[in-house]
Amino acid sequence: MTGEPLPVGDSLFARMGGRKGVAHIVEAFYARVERDELLRPLFPDDLGPGREKQKLFIEQWLGGEAEYSERFGHPRLRRRHFPFVIDRRAAGRWVHHFGAALRECGVANADVATILAVLAPLAQHMVNADDDVPRTPLDDARLD
Template sequence: MTEIPHGTLQEQTFYEQVGGEPTFRRLVHRFYQGVAEDPLLRPMYPEQDLGPAEERLALFLMQYWGGPRTYSDDRGHPRLRMRHAPFVVDRAAHDAWLRHMRVAVDELKLSAEHEEQLWRYLTYAAASMVNTEG
């Protein structure tokens, strides 16, 4: 619990509980190391350097889990489905994305409760991005 003025208590956000920005940056960096070598996913990132995509995902996840609102301040509403619409996201892409994210999540060594909460969101998010049968 973190004390705030006037002696009341405020519960920590998930972002704070798991270690804040360094944790999310480690997660996303490890994820993009996998993407960089993936023959299915890598072509979906037209930028030569994956750094900008890595930064966007890190900022999005930090904001989603209760961290700074930098993502929305810089890019507006996330509109994830719209932003992914130009890409063919089928079951194979979904599975590859989750495979790389699973490695990254495992390497964080979060508590079982935090890992389960994070993984539940990531699997939901991956499923909601699928826009093509197959």
């Protein structure tokens, strides 16, 4: 579970409004992260660059263009999150906000359920607070 595209074909991506729809959803998600007093301190002061990467990743993950991997290599999401100390509570909040952003943007309940069924365990997989892992920032490093 390292960020391989969801095996959903391109219909889910199309129903979400394609690239524009995904951008809208990630913006709604980031607006929620920005207001969350537990999550906000984990993120850098400037949310802009991360938000753009997240758009590229989610688009690729939902079966859109693979620009994320063309630019940054393999997602290796757990590894990319090592610099951020993530506990179970933070993971739960992350999923909560993503689900709320999807609903806010009008994604149908059945599609929200499909997405969260994969995202919830993926977020738990990102929990690293008690692990002895390298915390050095990776920034835009290309990973294989």
